[in-house]
């Protein structure tokens with residue numbers, strides 16, 4: 430709950446500005462007092478009147494307001510808040526913040542504030558992916574700015590990709606998470622999680638797959654987000670529900686998963702839970718379905734897929750501080766997983782016995798061994814949710830020690 434919390438909501442000039450009105454309502458329902466600041470570009474999308482009507486307070490728009498600046502309004506606004514939230518945070522606002530520009534009310538408040546700032550970026554996917562924007566985000570993260578989203582999906586411009594304003598419940602959760610403080614040790618940390626199987630096409634209708642359900646990976650992504658982490662979940666084809674606060678990227682093949690993981694970097698940690706196919710079909714069927722023929726059974730020529738875990742572990746520059754792998758073994762679980770950790774060069778391996786009799790693959794419970802350089806910890810059989818919660822705590826400890 431946000432009882433008595435004062436939130437300064439800066440609304441930038443993007444199509445998603447209308448969603449900030451709903452955000453203000455949801456925050457107020459939880460007991461917060463919301464005060465709005467609308468940039469000049471923001472006023473092209475929503476009006477000061479709607480912000481003022483909804484918040485029950487004046488909506489501030491002008492740095493050179495004779496009325497407000499008689500009492501140094503920009504300083505006062507920045508100080509009379511417990512948290513400053515920017516939603517939507519435009520590419521422009523983020524660039525100004527990263528460089529310390531202060532040429533309008535919003536950017537001047539942001540430079541003058543002594544309070545935590547949380548941004549919810551929203552923009553076209555190309556604007557988001559632009560090197561300048563990514564550089565600015567890195568700067569802002571280093572400066573301790575918190576971020577929620579952006580999500581992936583259909584954008585207002587009609588394109589599809591990352592850049593969608595975080596959903597209102599996710600923004601509310603991030604704000605509540607900030608005020609919950611100590612229970613959110615992963616606040617400000619970006620973690621990439623992979624989950625599910627991959628499908629390696631044989632022809633347009635057939636594929637090679639495995640029995641991974643994605644259940645454990647999704648539970649881990651959710652548990653990391655519940656600890657305040659900014660989680661990107663790269664998922665193979667599964668029928669799991671995306672946990673709250675998690676940005677999900679759907680892929681099909683190992684090659685796509687590898688590319689999506691690379692695109693999601695930089696990250697503070699990577700948790701590779703996905704059961705990535707070791708091999709894919711070398712030569713496709715030229716887009717045509719394979720037919721039975723009297724020449725015999727077609728040979729499936731396989732070639733090796735990229736090793737995502739090994740690739741992350743071996744990164745020379747920008748390696749996540751913590752790389753966690755999963756080992757699905759059917760015999761000599763601890764021995765094989767210990768060897769796998771060394772071979773892959775990752776920091777931690779979570780090993781489990783997926784032989785048919787254990788019912789782990791696709792089931793609801795799991796029994797894991799957590800293997801690091803310093804030893805092996807064997808956890809009792811738990812639900813996959815409990816394994817996820819315990820592992821998220823272990824990851825938080827490792828990242829914050």
Ligand SMILES: Cc1cc2nc3c(=O)[nH]c(=O)nc-3n(C[C@H](O)[C@H](O)[C@H](O)COP(=O)(O)O)c2cc1C
Nearest residue numbers: 441442443444468470471519520521522551552553
């Ligand atoms: C129709 C339209 C939609 C826009 N949507 C966005 C957006 O979603 N994100 C963004 O960063 N900029 C967007 N822009 C560009 C910003 O409005 C522009 O960069 C402006 O200078 C931002 O000002 P501000 O950061 O002070 O709000 C959009 C512009 C137009 C005309």
